[in-house]
Structures are given as C-alpha cells and as structure tokens.
Amino acid sequence: MGRFIHDTSYAREKKDVIIDDRIGIDFIRKGDAITVHEVKKSRKLEKAHKYQLYYYLYYLNEIKGVPATEGILDYPASRERVTLTLTDAVKEEIAGILENIRSLVACDEPPEAEKKPYCRSCAYFEFCWV
Numbered sequence: 001m002g003r004f005i006h007d008t009s010y011a012r013e014k015k016d017v018i019i020d021d022r023i024g025i026d027f028i029r030k031g032d033a034i035t036v037h038e039v040k041k042s043r044k045l046e047k048a049h050k051y052q053l054y055y056y057l058y059y060l061n062e063i064k065g066v067p068a069t070e071g072i073l074d075y076p077a078s079r080e081r082v083t084l085t086l087t088d089a090v091k092e093e094i095a096g097i098l099e100n101i102r103s104l105v106a107c108d109e110p111p112e113a114e115k116k117p118y119c120r121s122c123a124y125f126e127f128c129w130v
Contacts, residue, residue: 019064023056026074034068036060040075043082045118049073050084051097057086058094 017025029035038053053071060066073082104111113128122128 019059023059025056028068033070034060034066036068036071038071038073040073041077043075043078043080046073046082050082051094053084054086054090054094057084058091061086062091 017028019025025036026039027037029037036053036056038049038056040049043049050073053073057068057071060068069086071084071086073084075081115129119125119129
C-alpha cells in the first residue's frame, strides 16, 4: 500500500532521488530554498519518519554541503503535511545518534532484539526475528 501511495502521489515530481547510494529521497522541490519531501502511508510511525527526514537534511548539509534545512513529511492518504526544520540542536542530536550507531556496529554481538507492537509489519522483521 505504501508503494502504491508513493507511486501515485505527486506524479509531476521527479521521484526517488538517490544520493551516494546511501539515501533515497522521495522528491526535492527547489524554489527560494531546497525542500526535501518524504511521502508516507500514515502517521503511525511519525517519530521514525521525522528522524529519517532529519537525517536526510543532516546528510545533505553536513556531508554534501547542500543548504537544505527544510523538509516536509507528506501523508497523502490523510492529506496532511508536517514541516521540519534542521536546527543546530537537531544537528547535534543526529550526530549523537550516528555516534551511538557506530558504537553498536563496533560491538562483537548485537544487542538483544526487543519485540514491539509494529514488528510484524516492519520491513526489517526478518533481520530481527527470522
């Protein structure tokens, strides 16, 4: 369903902007500023959606030097939008998260999997539970 919404929404936009084979942005609008858009099925995992978009903005700013500081989470099924701005505080938080990820990757063994209510519908279910 998510793929269908992605494919049929915002038909006039150039979609799936891949940068460095690391991130895949749904689409970018250029006007007075660069705005990164992510299209989502529902707001069910909104916190994860926000951090995904914040990371894209962080990557564009800090790694690629692109002055993109605004992003929009688009929820076409409910006709809602959430606008996010990459601030210095958010940059620090993302840098801390990335450092935490590096320390997890450096561990000899992964941490115990923690079952959550949404695990069954997660794209990574098989990595944790199969």
